[in-house]
Amino acid sequence: MALYFGNTSDSLVADALAGFARAHADLVAHDVEQGFVRALHTSPARRVGLVSGGGSGHEPLHTGFVGLGMLDAACPGRVFASPHNRQVFTASRAVAREDGVLHLVKNYTGDRINFGIAAERLVHEGIACSRVLIDDDLASESEEIAAGRRGTGATVLVEKVLGAAADTGLGLRDLTDLGTDLVSRCRSLAVASAAHTAPTTGLPAFELPFDRMEYGVGIHGERADHTVPRRPVRELVGEMAGALERSLGLGKGASVILLVNGLGSLTRLELYGVLEDAARVLDARGITTERVLVGDLVTALDMRGFSLSLMVSDAETVKLFDAPARTAAWPR
Amino acid sequence: MALYFGNTSDSLVADALAGFARAHADLVAHDVEQGFVRALHTSPARRVGLVSGGGSGHEPLHTGFVGLGMLDAACPGRVFASPHNRQVFTASRAVAREDGVLHLVKNYTGDRINFGIAAERLVHEGIACSRVLIDDDLASESEEIAAGRRGTGATVLVEKVLGAAADTGLGLRDLTDLGTDLVSRCRSLAVASAAHTAPTTGLPAFELPFDRMEYGVGIHGERADHTVPRRPVRELVGEMAGALERSLGLGKGASVILLVNGLGSLTRLELYGVLEDAARVLDARGITTERVLVGDLVTALDMRGFSLSLMVSDAETVKLFDAPARTAAWPR
Known part of the structure; x- marks a missing residue:
């Protein structure tokens, strides 16, 4: 097993x-x-x-x-x-x-x-x-x-x-x-407070001290350069969104589709809290969140954390995003 | 926090x-x-x-x-x-x-x-x-x-x-x-290999040895009478389904709607594996699984485990179950 x-x-x-x-x-x-x-x-x-x-x-x-x-x-x-x-x-x-x-x-x-x-x-x-x-x-x-x-x-x-x-x-x-x-x-950034279970051992793939988190973790548990101290999610999400915006060259007046993605073990309470803070952060910077997608959609087994993704959008992108789809997991 | x-x-x-x-x-x-x-x-x-x-x-x-x-x-x-x-x-x-x-x-x-x-x-x-x-x-x-x-x-x-x-x-x-x-x-039964995080402490609500599981856990972490040894999921699901069937008085020729529900931190790989075994167990006992519902639908924060629920069904129940619904989380 x-x-x-x-x-x-x-x-x-x-x-x-x-x-x-x-x-x-x-x-x-x-x-x-x-x-x-x-x-x-x-x-x-x-x-x-x-x-x-x-x-x-x-x-x-x-x-x-x-x-x-x-x-x-x-x-x-x-x-x-x-x-x-x-x-x-x-x-x-x-x-x-x-x-x-x-x-x-x-x-x-x-x-x-x-x-x-x-x-x-x-x-x-x-x-x-x-x-x-x-x-x-x-x-x-x-x-x-x-x-x-x-x-x-x-x-x-x-x-x-x-x-x-x-x-x-x-x-x-x-x-x-x-x-x-x-x-x-598109750009994404992920954080984790606990690793996924390594299928080979049944144990956590890596250990994190209780008050540290992995900032920039990969979906196979690829470690970041360094761990960072735990902080209120509002602050954390502000940093993450800022990094994504800089990488995409976004400024006031930009429009995005926002994905708030659970990595496996995050509770819905935390995930929706992250969403609320992320949307507020973008709003405060004059970036329009045209659409929000939320859920455990791209996971890393049972990793405890989340990722934020931004896709710069225009009217055509939003129209395609809104087109009906029928699959097992598309949540809209 | x-x-x-x-x-x-x-x-x-x-x-x-x-x-x-x-x-x-x-x-x-x-x-x-x-x-x-x-x-x-x-x-x-x-x-x-x-x-x-x-x-x-x-x-x-x-x-x-x-x-x-x-x-x-x-x-x-x-x-x-x-x-x-x-x-x-x-x-x-x-x-x-x-x-x-x-x-x-x-x-x-x-x-x-x-x-x-x-x-x-x-x-x-x-x-x-x-x-x-x-x-x-x-x-x-x-x-x-x-x-x-x-x-x-x-x-x-x-x-x-x-x-x-x-x-x-x-x-x-x-x-x-x-x-x-x-x-x-309706009857349900849940098992867990790890407790949820207690919101008051940030620590696991209870501890389980690696090779034991809680058989009959509640969605607030209510403990079972006793823990049981870990076992292959086919065997585990067979026991659980048997208990549900007995409680409902089900026998050969019965029809059910089956819910395979993740409690929070279970991977989709495990959840769908559970589903496959549960459906096979019911099938082998001559019970018709009219419909299957699967997902993290009734969770216990980030508890690591799953529940099985059976609802004895007739044509009218299935028709109502199939009726279209549009909510944030209804998965069909």
């Missing part, structure tokens, strides 16, 4: 995927052999299939966003490990449309490699394939880290807006360009 | 409620002074207002189920404390319909008292008022405990089905009878 409530560590992801497919049989079909889920209902106007995936442990990402208006398919890997390129290839071939397939990939080496191999195989079979690389995590921005920023919370915003755009009938080139532009308009 | 990410312990619930109302301003109105939320959109066919409430710390219960097809209003108390009877009275008066108000009350002394006082005041003002008392928690069934079984997970099932029934235009008497009948068809 790996996590506390399970059968064997080998069956953890497979059992969960079976349960997911069972609970949401009205929304998704589950390819048990190949290990992916695909949408049962999609827009006939869509000309490009949208495929995402990545390590398990971030649920509801990505399977929870498969369905009408968002992803055509999602490929979960083992916990915190990339899906195999064969999964990605098979899923992509299954949902490819007249104008091919677009891969939505969080920026991690394993995912880049496996989606990359799958893409080569697809092109070899005559299926057009392009990629949008999501790299929103401000904490991993450093000139010393050649890998670039990690992909985290904003992934769900990108999946939603691109899904709605795909349903307008955009082609592969336009959709890729839009995705790349969307990603450039 | 009480929970980790907050401002002052006094402002915790108020801050969260403000954030909730902000995030879901399309669904609810927030009476800040009186401390309740009410639905913006309701069915014109409804003749009875449905009001629930209870201690905070169980979110999304009850505020997340205010909206079209479910509750007309919800009154949150402080963490794990009953709302004041003034809140309940004011909310009830605000949403009363031609045939009065129905209170959906989880079976705890404080809630019974405060909803009871509010009901007396309502009747005194000429507003008909009745009550459905929810007491599904099998673990608290004992001849020694005069208070009776506690109200837990099944609350969300009762709120959903009664909400849909209210939208068919049922009167207060019929709705009360249906609610009482529904409650008699």
Whole structure:
């Protein structure tokens, strides 16, 4: 057993995927052999299939966003490990449309490699394939880290807006360009007061003193440069929002979509309190919060903390964000 | 500060409620002074207002189920404390319909008292008022405990089905009878591998050895008679489902609605694994799972565990369960 409530560590992801497919049989079909889920209902106007995936442990990402208006398919890997390129290839071939397939990939080496191999195989079979690389995590921005920023919370915003755009009938080139532009308009930052349970040991992945927090933690428990003292959430959220604004070059008069995302074990009381403070902070700085999305949407197993994401928005983005979607976990 | 990410312990619930109302301003109105939320959109066919409430710390219960097809209003108390009877009275008066108000009350002394006082005041003002008392928690069934079984997970099932029934235009008497009948068809059982954070201390409310779990825990951290050894979830779920079936007198050929509910910190991987095993167990015993509901719907702050609830169903119950609802947290 790996996590506390399970059968064997080998069956953890497979059992969960079976349960997911069972609970949401009205929304998704589950390819048990190949290990992916695909949408049962999609827009006939869509000309490009949208495929995402990545390590398990971030649920509801990505399977929870498969369905009408968002992803055509999602490929979960083992916990915190990339899906195999064969999964990605098979899923992509299954949902490819007249104008091919677009891969939505969080920026991690394993995912880049496996989606990359799958893409080569697809092109070899005559299926057009392009990629949008999501790299929103401000904490991993450093000139010393050649890998670039990690992909985290904003992934769900990108999946939603691109899904709605795909349903307008955009082609592969336009959709890729839009995705790349969307990603450039997103930044996220995460804090944690306690680590997730490491599936290999069943123990916390790292220890934090009671009155310290990890400022800039990653969704696999990647540590920040340093811990910081615990502080009132109003103050904390002010710092985080300030850092996101600076990175995006936002000033008075800007408009954003705000994501307040629980990392796993945060209570709803805390999460909605964070939301209230974040919205007030942005308001006080003259930034318009056009839309708010809240929930445990991009998690790090049972990590205790939250992330804030901003996506710079215009009327078109908001319209796409508002377009109806029907998936297991899209909360609006 | 009480929970980790907050401002002052006094402002915790108020801050969260403000954030909730902000995030879901399309669904609810927030009476800040009186401390309740009410639905913006309701069915014109409804003749009875449905009001629930209870201690905070169980979110999304009850505020997340205010909206079209479910509750007309919800009154949150402080963490794990009953709302004041003034809140309940004011909310009830605000949403009363031609045939009065129905209170959906989880079976705890404080809630019974405060909803009871509010009901007396309502009747005194000429507003008909009745009550459905929810007491599904099998673990608290004992001849020694005069208070009776506690109200837990099944609350969300009762709120959903009664909400849909209210939208068919049922009167207060019929709705009360249906609610009482529904409650008699529900049982729940919960297990935890770790306690919630006690808001007063910021520390775990109780300690459990690594390889033990609390079998029959309450949603305020009420301890079970004894802890049990950790075991594979298939085995655990088999025992739990067996106990629920016996209590409900279920046998081969029975039909149920199954709720698989996370208590706060359980990962989605574990929760969906539990769902898969629970559905298989029921299936193997010849019990038809007509519908499955899954998520963190009735939580105990950040307790690490889950509950299973069964509601014995017939065609009418399933139809009401399936009726559309639009609230912040109803997941279907």
